[in-house]
Amino acid sequence: MMFSDEPAPGDPLPILPGHSSPGRFERVLRAGAFAVTAELSPPDSADPEEVYARARVFDGRVDAINATDGSGANCHMSSVAVCALLTRIGYSPVLQISCRDRNRIAIQGDILGAAAMGVANLLCLTGDGVQAGDHPQAKPVFDLDCLSLMEIARRLRDEGRFESGRALTDRPKMFLGAAENPFAPPYDWRPLRLAKKIAAGAQFIQTQYCFDVPLLRQFMTRVDDLGLVDRVFILVGVGPLPSARTAEWLRRHVAGVHIPDAVVERLAGAAKPKAEGRKLCIELIQEIREIKGVSGVHVMAYRQEEAVAEVIDASGVLNGRIPWYPERHKSLLQEKVAP
Amino acid sequence: MYQVRLWSTRHARGLETLYQLFERSLIALDPFWRRIGYQRLERPVAVAERALKGVLFDCQMCGQCALSDTGMSCPMNCPKTMRNGPCGGVRADGSCEVKPSMRCVWVEAWDGSQRMRRGRESIRAVRPAVDRRLAGTSSWLRVAREKAARPA
Numbered sequence: 001m002m003f004s005d006e007p008a009p010g011d012p013l014p015i016l017p018g019h020s021s022p023g024r025f026e027r028v029l030r031a032g033a034f035a036v037t038a039e040l041s042p043p044d045s046a047d048p049e050e051v052y053a054r055a056r057v058f059d060g061r062v063d064a065i066n067a068t069d070g071s072g073a074n075c076h077m078s079s080v081a082v083c084a085l086l087t088r089i090g091y092s093p094v095l096q097i098s099c100r101d102r103n104r105i106a107i108q109g110d111i112l113g114a115a116a117m118g119v120a121n122l123l124c125l126t127g128d129g130v131q132a133g134d135h136p137q138a139k140p141v142f143d144l145d146c147l148s149l150m151e152i153a154r155r156l157r158d159e160g161r162f163e164s165g166r167a168l169t170d171r172p173k174m175f176l177g178a179a180e181n182p183f184a185p186p187y188d189w190r191p192l193r194l195a196k197k198i199a200a201g202a203q204f205i206q207t208q209y210c211f212d213v214p215l216l217r218q219f220m221t222r223v224d225d226l227g228l229v230d231r232v233f234i235l236v237g238v239g240p241l242p243s244a245r246t247a248e249w250l251r252r253h254v255a256g257v258h259i260p261d262a263v264v265e266r267l268a269g270a271a272k273p274k275a276e277g278r279k280l281c282i283e284l285i286q287e288i289r290e291i292k293g294v295s296g297v298h299v300m301a302y303r304q305e306e307a308v309a310e311v312i313d314a315s316g317v318l319n320g321r322i323p324w325y326p327e328r329h330k331s332l333l334q335e336k337v338a339p
Numbered sequence: 340m341y342q343v344r345l346w347s348t349r350h351a352r353g354l355e356t357l358y359q360l361f362e363r364s365l366i367a368l369d370p371f372w373r374r375i376g377y378q379r380l381e382r383p384v385a386v387a388e389r390a391l392k393g394v395l396f397d398c399q400m401c402g403q404c405a406l407s408d409t410g411m412s413c414p415m416n417c418p419k420t421m422r423n424g425p426c427g428g429v430r431a432d433g434s435c436e437v438k439p440s441m442r443c444v445w446v447e448a449w450d451g452s453q454r455m456r457r458g459r460e461s462i463r464a465v466r467p468a469v470d471r472r473l474a475g476t477s478s479w480l481r482v483a484r485e486k487a488a489r490p491a
Contacts, residue, residue: 148467
């Protein structure tokens with residue numbers, strides 16, 4: 001899809017009235033489309049081509065690409081750099097900022113820098129503890145938490161001021177997001193915590209992996225009762241599981257991932273577990289899209305990124321819509337030029 | 340002191356009442372504190388505060404006490420020092436992602452807050468980033484000085 005005011009790839013879109021950012025992700029959500037985002041794991045490399053190759057596998061299926069920030073406390077190329085590379089050719093990245101590695105001075109600088117490089121979306125995270133990653137000997141910073149980070153980001157954008165109060169000459173026009181995990185205790189509090197994130201400035205939410213639709217429904221009912229569904233765009237996290245062993249490993253070792261026994265058993269009993277995992281993911285997406293208040297899905301397919309296209313296509317959630325990507329932009333322009 | 344800390348969140352309501360009385364007297368005594376000099380009081384009061392709150396809450400002396408708004412569970416004991424609620428890594432049994440032997444500070448905070456009167460609501464408010472300059476200073480004196488200066 002292309003907007004009528006489509007700029008040259010890499011240039012910002014005009015900011016529409018009531019919008020916060022010049023990005024296509026916000027445009028798609030506010031237009032009421034069911035949005036799809038995917039997670040890109042930044043490479044252990046200094047080669048930009050590796051970033052582009054990882055983005056290309058999502059072409060035509062996603063409205064925004066999240067670049068993780070040292071996910072799982074493992075060291076990779078920085079999220080700011082990945083996002084800057086992606087904006088160069090017109091992609092719509094979501095900058096992830098975790099509070100684990102940088103203090104408020106560094107983080108505010110990164111937000112300004114990213115906005116200057118055309119990044120229009122920011123996901124505020126607290127981050128995994130350093131014990132989870134490949135550098136457990138590192139110092140955990142946690143100067144901020146995800147909510148105070150959100151407040152500071154909103155202040156930069158809406159008041160044009162640093163946390164210190166010092167004025168900016170130009171504001172970072174960003175669409176602000178937060179994460180939520182409806183599948184971890186204290187379950188009663190999770191919807192209220194979402195309310196807190198919205199109060200702090202969250203405009204979109206990307207959740208942890210959902211493998212338990214009844215639990216998600218319960219959460220979304222409370223969110224609806226609290227009157228929050230019209231105040232935020234919620235994208236539910238999904239992903240294909242390649243095998244029962246991986247599922248077992250994920251739920252044991254990755255904090256906050258909840259996988260019901262029935263899911264593990266289904267994979268264990270399947271003749272082709274990888275295909276079964278994708279089928280399960282498609283079914284989950286189809287169930288999730290029917291839940292009131294869900295605006296999209298966020299696909300996290302670590303080491304199975306090639307599955308994203310297959311899963312999204314089979315789920316039918318895009319309804320024939322083709323999200324923007326650089327090659328398509330070129331071909332559409334050629335069509336326009338052709339007699 | 341871990342067991343005492345858990346006891347404190349279980350008795351959050353009683354502690355809330357007790358603290359409200361204590362805070363009122365602190366504020367009422369502001370003229371007296373001023374006569375002695377807040378600066379001169381800082382050291383001994385901080386020592387007393389650290390000792391008492393250390394026993395009851397494993398207080399880390401952030402200098403901007405939030406216990407009344409966090410169900411009497413000190414958020415600075417969270418390995419990520421989260422001041423606004425639990426992270427997404429809380430284990431299914433309610434234990435901490437980073438220190439599995441410890442109950443999540445915020446699971447405790449939620450339990451505690453639900454026993455409280457004002458704390459039941461105030462846990463919902465967004466807390467700003469911590470001012471690291473206040474670490475080690477007395478929250479009690481700060482509250483007395485600031486609330487006495489502000490007409491109720």
